[in-house]
Amino acid sequence: MMKFDGIVAFVATAETGSISAASRRLGLAKSVVSNRLAELERVLDTRLIQRSTRSLSLTENGQSFLPRAQRILREADEAAAELAARSGTLAGPLRLSAPVGFGILHLAPALCRFMEQHADIEVTLELDDRFVDAAAGGFDAVLRHGSVGDSRLIARRLATSRRLLVASPDYLARMGQPETLSALQAHRGVLYAMRDGDWRFAEGDGWTVVRPAAALRVNNGLVMREAALAGLGITLLPSFFVHGQLQDGTLVALDVGAPAEGAELFIAYPRDHGASAKIRALADSLKESFGDPPFWERDIA
Missing domain, CATH: 3.40.190.10 (Periplasmic binding protein-like II)
Structure with missing residues (x-):
């Protein structure tokens, strides 16, 4: 008979990509996860995971079984949650x-x-x-x-949240404060690395794109804020990152005549x-x- 804990071990291993990561997610020893996988494969009489010394991948049967196994876990979780909700x-x-x-x-x-x-x-x-x-x-x-x-x-x-152009008073004192999109183009930007580096602003019925020279590219908003506070350049950040700094004056919001794309x-x-x-x-x-x-x-x- 197929055991529920074997399905749990299989889904965790497939989603995390390794038995080690699955064991950390489940809070179990690697040997326990491995044994549960082996038992599931024995009951199903098929290989679900192809193991090697350096990698792990799903077999064709494993790829076919995974979405059904995920659905089984979701439905079991939902059933338990529904019963719990009925009891308040x-x-x-x-x-x-x-x-x-x-x-x-x-x-x-x-x-x-x-x-x-x-x-x-x-x-x-x-x-x-x-x-x-x-x-x-x-x-x-x-x-x-x-x-x-x-x-x-x-x-x-x-x-809701706006995206705001911000810079430190020190940077603006050194480099000047842009008041138009064309003036903004000449400044250095602290850019979010997970995008193409474009800043989009609403003008008329469309969008105007500004591509400033990068002083720094980074994939984290907190680091972008610190770079702006240090005076490295202008950055475009959601308001939830900079509301405190705008209040205390360590960052200044810039008005370039057009609002930035919101989010x-x-x-x-x-x-x-x-x-x-x-x-x-x-x-x-x-x-x-x-x-x-x-x-x-x-x-x-």
């Missing part, structure tokens, strides 16, 4: 991914508040500034700042299993914590 409690695992900077600054305290309200939910949070594939990565939900252009996901807006904060979850009671409760709790408008926008106003 929410329980069970909830695996989330969020950007590093936002996770540290704002998600962490809001998530702690949520967990105080729902002590039986077991939250796993992974912070990553890379684009995380929620549908294939085994996450129940991901938080994203910006559009969610993935038809496999359903997105729910949590909060919103979303929680997104795979379409094929919908929003569980836990995800709905989390979204409601986060919206309450951030406010409407969110506190970072109120601080700037």
Whole structure:
């Protein structure tokens, strides 16, 4: 008979890419995960994972079995959550991914508040500034700042946020303050490395793109903010990164005659299993914590 813990071990190994990583996710010894995989393969009478000394890959049968195994785990989790919700409690695992900077600054305290309200939910949070594939990565939900252009996901807006051009008073004293998009082009920028380095501004019925020379490219908003504070150049950041610095004057918001492309904060979850009671409760709790408008926008106003 196929055992549930074997399916759990297989899905964790497939999603993390190694038995070591799966053992860390599950909190089990590597030998236990390996034994459960071997038992599952014995019961199914097929090889699911091709092992070698340096790599691990799914066999054709393993690739075919994976989405069904993931569905089994999701449905079991949803069934347990539904029963818990009927008794007035929410329980069970909830695996989330969020950007590093936002996770540290704002998600962490809001998530702690949520967990105080729902002590039986077991939250796993992974912070990553890379684009995380929620549908294939085994996450129940991901938080994203910006559009969610993935038809496999359903997105729910949590909060609004502007992107603001900011620089330190020292940089502006040395280099001057640009007041037009053409003047902005001549300045040095601290750019987000995960994009093409374009800054987009709304003008008329379309967009104007500015491509400043890069003083620094980095894939983390907190580092971008520190570089701007150090006077390395102008940067374009969401308001939730810089509201405190704009209040205390260590950064200055620039007006170049056109607003930068905005963005919103979303929680997104795979379409094929919908929003569980836990995800709905989390979204409601986060919206309450951030406010409407969110506190970072109120601080700037």
